[in-house]
Amino acid sequence: MKRLFTLASILVVLSLFFTSAASATSPSAPGQPALAPDVFVDYTLPIPVNIVFVGYTPSQVDTGDIAAWLPAAYEPVVRYPEFYGSPGRDMGLRYEFTYNYIFKNDAFNTNFFKYLKFIGTPGDPTLFQEDYNDQVNNILDVTGPVLYIPATRVETYLATKLGLTTKAYTIVFINWYNDPGFKFHVYTKTDEPDPDTGYNFGSLRSSRKMIAYGGSASRLWFYDFSAGPEAWTDNWNVDDTDVDGDGYSDYRMPPIWEYDAAGFHDPAGLDDDMGLLTRFVAINLLFTPSPLYDPMVTAPGYGGKKIVHINMMEDDPANTGTDWISPAKVNQEFKAFQPHYTWQTNMTQVDPIDAGAQLAIRIFTGLDSSNDCWNFYGDTFAEPFCYFEELNRPTYIPTYGAADYVVPIHAFNTEDASMGSQLGLLGFADDNWVDGTQSAVFQFDTPYYRALGYGFTATTIHEGGHHLSLSHPHDGYDWEMDIDYPALGNFYFANSGDESHTVMSYISLTNKFGMFNKDNLYRWETAGYLNWANELLADLQADPGYASVAMHVMFANNQANMAVLQLNNWNYAAAASAARKAYERLALAASILGVSTPDQAFALRARPNYNEAPHEGDPIRFPDN
């Protein structure tokens, strides 16, 4: 059959990086005094990555082919300012990778496959396995009963039985297909129904039956080439080049039996695909990703809290939005994510929605063509930002303490018809349309959305996660190549990153922030606060009253030492907490002396470049399944 895809276009991009990769100098943290006035530190962290093969023979996989894809280093960047052509704040972090290839022996493999069979529940093939069987070019038919295997139990089994250090990230490639006891199978997660609607995406939707998972309680992500085929990466489709209809070929990785001379991929391409997954999904999107927004923008001042304020606007006489959100659950998840802050989640209600807000939404949804503040930006997508954030914020969001950081969330409970051209949009965490700094969250719920399973709570946690920094696990940035990519075209396979434990996924199987989210946010905060502390320390030392705050500086130095120690020991939560304490104590000293703190210095307030940056929201994926 015809070969649908080549790696050529990605290889062209890859070849560029050999000439463009930056080399960064980086004072190494250990042994240095933790705080150094006015010194900017790039915290350089060695990141071992284990690449584990379960059920593969070395003859199936040439690790040299995988290694050719893998980066030597990664420096996270703040992505949104880059959309405006600005570099964003230097995050002061550099990761240097080492790779460890591990082939598990037959005894391990046999026990693992027995475990899969033991915990799997037999059932009919999924809708997408049947769709695969109906393809013209499929080289076999998936036959039932297939096993439905709990994903997090497999993650836990592997994290435990592999016995690897937890001071490393691990990707496990699974192949059960060559084992005599093989059963067609998919992975499931069914223990977190939607908190508002009770809808259980994991049990009810074929589209949520997976081939990969990880990051729930470990630094491990597994990807099973013998599972599926499945919906999320559309690897059930072996007939069409362009599965999403955008005019580009969508690069997919089929189940392992399709790596065949007669199949969808060349058998020699299996290890290349493993290299692509390791680099463009595991490393760039899960293990060491870049933030969408600068997490330091959301840092409270000395003694300040983080506050989520939900402005619920009622625009459906038959339903009440406050019935479809749990501020307590929202607060619980943010508190679990960033325990080193005091959190508060509050909600006010505008019932019914006022005329000004209603007009702004009707402009946004294309139901009203009036001129308004959006004209300045030339895009009606800017209307919610300019109306609610620029012009009328005090009307909808109360004023809190000066040291508090407030996440403004505008929620519209409305009817299906009132969504106009935006029907299907769950929400978006907007920027400020000037330099890529986060601004406010806008989110939507309607009877149609609720019938599909979506209330407001999960969307609030997802969009709030963006506002606090996080990218999706299906789009991101490659540092050595300097490319930002969505899960489209050549990177279509990046949708597999959604098969991981995080509310930032579109797959709706958890409302929590997972291990990968926490590791990364804490590293970003640790380096951010320590560099802020260095900057502030110089200002304090220049102040004639410096001697009077010496005790605070000593405390801050002790905390900074602790932060660096914990950062190097992979105790990232403790590192972020200590770095925050170091900075906060210097901020106290600054307030005593009347020295200004750097947290309002958003360096990039420059030229409006708003027509170039993408503005798009989070859609419902697979509304039909």
Ligand SMILES: [Zn+2]
């Ligand atoms: Zn999103």
